[in-house]
Amino acid sequence: xxxxxxxxxxxxxxxxxxxxxxxxxxxxxxxxxxxxxxxxxxxxxxxxxxxxxxxxxxxxxxxxxxxxxxxxxxxxxxxxxxxxxxxxxxxxxxxxxxxxxxxxxxxxxxxxxxxxxxxxxxxxxxxxxxxxxxxxxxxxxxxxxxxxxxxxxxxxxxxxxxxxxxxxxxxxxxxxxxxxxxxxxxxxxxxxxxxxxx
Amino acid sequence: xxxxxxxxxxxxxxxxxxxxxxxxxxxxxxxxxxxxxxxxxxxxxxxxxxxxxxxxxxxxxxxxxxxxxxxxxxxxxxxxxxxxxxxxxxxxxxxxxxxxxxxxxxxxxxxxxxxxxxxxxxxxxxxxxxxxxxxxxxxxxxxxxxxxxxxxxxxxxxxxxxxxxxxxxxxxxxxxxxxxxxxxxxxxxxxxxxxxxx
DNA sequence: AGCTTCTGGGTAACGCAGTTAGCCAAGCCG
DNA sequence: CGGCTTGGCTAACTGCGTTACCCAGAAGCT
Numbered sequence: 001x002x003x004x005x006x007x008x009x010x011x012x013x014x015x016x017x018x019x020x021x022x023x024x025x026x027x028x029x030x031x032x033x034x035x036x037x038x039x040x041x042x043x044x045x046x047x048x049x050x051x052x053x054x055x056x057x058x059x060x061x062x063x064x065x066x067x068x069x070x071x072x073x074x075x076x077x078x079x080x081x082x083x084x085x086x087x088x089x090x091x092x093x094x095x096x097x098x099x100x101x102x103x104x105x106x107x108x109x110x111x112x113x114x115x116x117x118x119x120x121x122x123x124x125x126x127x128x129x130x131x132x133x134x135x136x137x138x139x140x141x142x143x144x145x146x147x148x149x150x151x152x153x154x155x156x157x158x159x160x161x162x163x164x165x166x167x168x169x170x171x172x173x174x175x176x177x178x179x180x181x182x183x184x185x186x187x188x189x190x191x192x193x194x195x196x197x198x
Numbered sequence: 199x200x201x202x203x204x205x206x207x208x209x210x211x212x213x214x215x216x217x218x219x220x221x222x223x224x225x226x227x228x229x230x231x232x233x234x235x236x237x238x239x240x241x242x243x244x245x246x247x248x249x250x251x252x253x254x255x256x257x258x259x260x261x262x263x264x265x266x267x268x269x270x271x272x273x274x275x276x277x278x279x280x281x282x283x284x285x286x287x288x289x290x291x292x293x294x295x296x297x298x299x300x301x302x303x304x305x306x307x308x309x310x311x312x313x314x315x316x317x318x319x320x321x322x323x324x325x326x327x328x329x330x331x332x333x334x335x336x337x338x339x340x341x342x343x344x345x346x347x348x349x350x351x352x353x354x355x356x357x358x359x360x361x362x363x364x365x366x367x368x369x370x371x372x373x374x375x376x377x378x379x380x381x382x383x384x385x386x387x388x389x390x391x392x393x394x395x396x
Numbered sequence: 397a398g399c400t401t402c403t404g405g406g407t408a409a410c411g412c413a414g415t416t417a418g419c420c421a422a423g424c425c426g
Numbered sequence: 427c428g429g430c431t432t433g434g435c436t437a438a439c440t441g442c443g444t445t446a447c448c449c450a451g452a453a454g455c456t
Contacts, residue, residue, distance in 0.1 A: 026424080150344065161305070179344060202405075227443060
């Protein structure tokens with residue numbers, strides 16, 4: 001009987017694909033083994049546990065997401081970069097809901113965890129995009145958190161099928177991006193407006 | 199041996215409390231039984247399965263959240279209602295992360311599912327709040343989805359401990375609310391601005 | 397009060413998923 | 427060719443959700 005020739009990378013990639021199909025909570029060692037044409041215990045030659053597998057998927061997911069956003073925003077700035085990056089992220093999450101979920105439940109397991117630079121890459125892409133709006137440096141972190149919250153919330157809700165009303169979700173998403181773009185441009189024009197308004 | 203005197207309501211409430219303590223994914227029938235001073239199989243006299251328990255917690259959670267938002271926005275309008283409602287929701291989610299998670303993974307299991315009116319109540323509270331901004335009726339659904347995405351995303355990320363940078367999360371949250379308030383007031387003043395901007 | 401019925405406990409046991417231990421063949425390398 | 431490492435395998439254990447079935451106590455009827 002020939003060997004399947006698996007290693008950590010292939011197992012993790014197959015796990016990510018399977019999670020996208022059956023949902024992150026539906027991912028099981030038995031199902032993954034079957035998918036790879038191998039018996040369940042054999043997987044433990046490549047990953048330490050199911051939690052370890054999930055962590056590997058999370059790292060893979062965050063790096064893929066970072067690549068996706070970087071590629072989309074490359075060569076653009078301001079509103080164009082915002083829309084391109086946000087739409088690219090949204091499309092990626094909808095195409096890969098299982099691995100995105102893995103990335104959300106994951107937590108760093110030490111200072112050398114590759115999960116840390118992976119999420120840093122995502123945040124760095126958004127930060128670079130925000131630079132195009134020339135915000136007050138003190139406010140950039142708040143804008144970043146807002147953007148992250150909104151994109152994470154929207155894509156998560158959409159992937160879960162939580163937008164029930166008949167109104168077009170595409171329109172809502174671009175409306176939201178327009179809203180953000182206009183607001184950020186106000187800050188660009190007059191950085192003290194918000195602080196003074198309080 | 200005296201009876202514990204449980205029923206579906208008490209079991210569900212205890213399950214929600216336990217989920218808040220150990221996390222929704224850490225909730226187990228055995229742990230809940232122990233907490234209630236009863237053997238595991240006895241729980242099945244009150245809930246049909248663990249999935250049924252989770253669903254009950256989800257309904258409880260959405261109703262509690264709806265009450266929380268309604269109470270906070272009561273008697274206020276515009277910016278005051280927005281801030282009060284959002285802060286109330288945020289505080290509630292941080293205090294009850296387990297049951298909020300239950301509410302997020304839940305799905306309606308039929309047209310008579312009490313989960314449906316529960317989430318409707320939440321959405322209705324936000325819709326009522328948005329009415330204070332006198333938006334174009336066609337745009338209200340987009341504003342609602344944006345608000346929901348943002349609040350869901352922010353509170354979820356915060357509860358998961360995903361905001362790492364030292365900057366104060368409270369400040370970020372109020373900054374975000376200010377941002378939304380200003381943007382919504384622009385729409386109030388000139389409802390066609392966004393549509394024309396595209 | 398005594399009898400019945402229903403409700404809410406209990407124990408025993410099953411099945412499945414994750415996991416570990418230990419065996420053995422395939423492939424590589426001297 | 428012979429030994430070592432790698433990556434499969436089977437067998438078996440554990441823990442959890444779940445079911446089947448039994449029994450006591452509370453409530454209600456006569």
